[in-house]
Amino acid sequence: MRGLQAEGGSLQWREQPAVELMTGQVRVAVKASGLNRADLLQKAGMYPPPPGVTPVLGLECAGEVVEISGPSRWQVGDRVCALLAGGGMADEVVVDGRHLLPVPAGLNWAEAAAIPEVFSTAWLNVFELGAAQPGEKVLIHAGASGVGTAAVQLCKALGNPCWVTLGSEEKLQACKELGATGGALRQNGIASLQSEGPFQVALDPVGATYAGDHLDLLGVDARWVLIGLMGGRDAKLDLAKMLMKRITLVGSTLRTRDADYKAGLLARMEERLWPLFAQGKLKPIVAKTFNQNQAEEAFAELAADKIVGKVILVRE
Known part of the structure; x- marks a missing residue:
C-alpha cells in the first residue's frame, strides 16, 4: 500500500x-x-x-x-x-x-x-461553536477557499446573510453566485465592511492581520471563531472594545479532536446537512x-x- x-x-x-x-x-x-x-x-x-x-x-x-x-x-x-x-x-x-x-x-x-474536512470545519465553527442563528450576519474570511465556499453555502441554506473577504473580483463574484451578499478584497483592507455590519459571527482563518478590524466589525455578543493564522499570530487588540461588546473569541482546531467528538460532529452533520445535499442546496x-x-x-x-x-x- x-x-x-x-x-x-x-x-x-x-x-x-x-x-x-x-x-x-x-x-x-x-x-x-x-x-x-x-x-x-x-x-x-x-x-x-x-x-x-x-x-x-x-x-x-x-x-x-x-x-x-x-x-x-x-x-x-x-x-x-x-x-x-x-x-x-x-x-x-x-x-x-x-x-x-x-x-x-x-x-x-x-x-x-x-x-468531509471543509463542510465539517464550516459547520462546526459557524453553526456549533459560532452558534449562528437564522438571520444573523456572518463574516467569512478566505471566502473562496474550500472551507469558505462551504460556509457561504451553509449560510445561504440556513438563512444567514454572509459577507466574504478574499483576493480578487473574480473570486468575489463566484462567492456571490454561491450566496454571499457582498464582500471586500483583502488588498483594500476590510474596514469597508463596517457599513454592512455589525456581524454576529466571524469565521477567521487569518488571525493577526484582521484582528483589530474585528473589534469594529463585530456586534454586541458576537462570536469570533479563530481557525487559522494565515495572517500571523501576534495581534494588538483594544480589549476595552472587546469587553464593552461582550465579544467571545474562540480558538478552534478539528484535526486534534478526539474520536468521540468527531463521531458526534459527523452524526449531527449527516442529520442536518445530508438532506440539503440531496435537495441540491449544498454542493x-x-x-x-x-x-x-x-x-x-x-x-x-x-x-x-x-x-x-x-x-x-x-x-x-
Missing part, C-alpha cells in the same frame, strides 16, 4: 505497512483525496501530524469500503467519504467507522472527497483535479491561491 509523504519539502509515494483492523474500523480503497492548507503546512514541516497519526498526508478522502471489523452500519462496496487526522492520500485507509459518511447521491469521487466545489502522479502540481495549485473551491487528487 502506497502513501504520500512529505520529505524535506518534497512529496514522495512510499510503501506503507498494512494496518490490521480493530473492532469498529473500516478499510476503504481510496478513489480521491482532498487537499487542504494543513497539507501544505505539513509538507513545509510546519504542521506535524498529532501523536500516533500516520505521516501520510490527507485529511479527507472518498472511496469504497473493502473490509469491516465488528458490527457496523457499513457494508463492503459502500461509497463513503472520510474525515481523517491523516492518511487520506494513499491507496487505502483504515478509519473509525463513525468517521465515515455516505457519498451523497449523484456525486462523483472527486466531489465526494471535497466534502462540493471542485476547482481542479490531478491524478496521483501529479501531486506536486496539485500542491502548487493550492499554494498559488488562484482557485475557487477545492483541489482533488484522483486515482487513475
